[in-house]
């Protein structure tokens with residue numbers, strides 16, 4: 213536990229002096245969620261693929277790291293977004309790339325946030341996953357390689373797909389309230 217606090221503190225000190233312009237940051241900091249490393253105007257210009265394990269271990273929480281960098285899975289019904297009905301855009305918790313719209317989110321009954329479509333054809337990439345004796349299709353962020361979850365073919369129309377995602381792989385940027 214001490215190590216965890218120390219790690220969080222180090223991360224905080226490293227980024228603490230950078231002006232925080234990433235909309236959702238304050239609301240997303242917590243035990244399982246951290247996104248202060250995204251508080252840069254230049255998130256679209258960072259070479260995210262060049263970041264090493266040490267970098268990710270510093271900027272992510274232990275759970276975010278385990279899921280996104282080691283292809284882990286959060287326990288169902290424990291994540292922040294499985295039951296969320298807030299309108300907005302889900303971005304990658306590792307690099308901030310836009311991944312899913314709340315408009316394609318649906319209740320799958322699995323306890324993980326589920327979508328029937330990605331926000332664009334280029335936002336996510338598919339990889340064959342044959343771990344645990346199953347043949348599945350892994351979904352990763354196309355920009356930084358973060359593990360997001362898996363895609364299955366038992367989703368609703370019009371695509372028939374079910375993107376079964378981990379909450380800790382995502383950050384929801386709520387739509388601005390309409391006046």
Ligand SMILES: [Zn+2]
Nearest residue numbers: 304307353356
């Ligand atoms: Zn990413």
